[in-house]
Amino acid sequence: MARSKEFEENAVLDKAMRLFWEQGYEKTSMSDLVEHMGIHRRSIYDTFTDKRTLFLKAMDRFENRTDAKLAAGVKQSQTAREALQFIFDFMSKGEEGAPLGCMFVNSAVELACRDEEVDAKAVVAFEKVEQLLVEVVSWGQRNGEFSDQYEAQELAEYLHNALTGLRVMARTSVPKEKLQRISVLTMEILEK
Known part of the structure; x- marks a missing residue:
């Protein structure tokens, strides 16, 4: 008779996600996962097959979580500028309490050049963020908040590039004030 799981799968997946997010794929060992997730090695293999599959599921979990938070923040915004400020912040x-940076940016830097599936997941996630930015910029252009000197798609690509750089810099000891100045200037460029 098979034993029933003594853990909630999404709860342990969240723990794995945070560990991969903080340390990256290659630095995270199975022993680290066992300790951090609080379940037996056999349970990890039975539930998630192997470390790579667990990592890919953790990426999906991160994407779903981030998409939901971004969508909720934009939806609650009264103006396009407020929505864009939410995204940048x-x-x-x-x-609070989460690892620094972005799991997708970190994973793309670490693995995308040699793992097609990680690359594909990162590209899709980046495209989603760009599409959200297109929607916010278009909203701001329609309302006269943002310049229409450039197409919304071009501005979204520019903004996404700035955001990706900010997420990389957020993992370093760069002062938070510098990141804030970059965010402010990037947003001000849209208003000219």
């Missing part, structure tokens, strides 16, 4: 400051 969320991306550059992160969440």
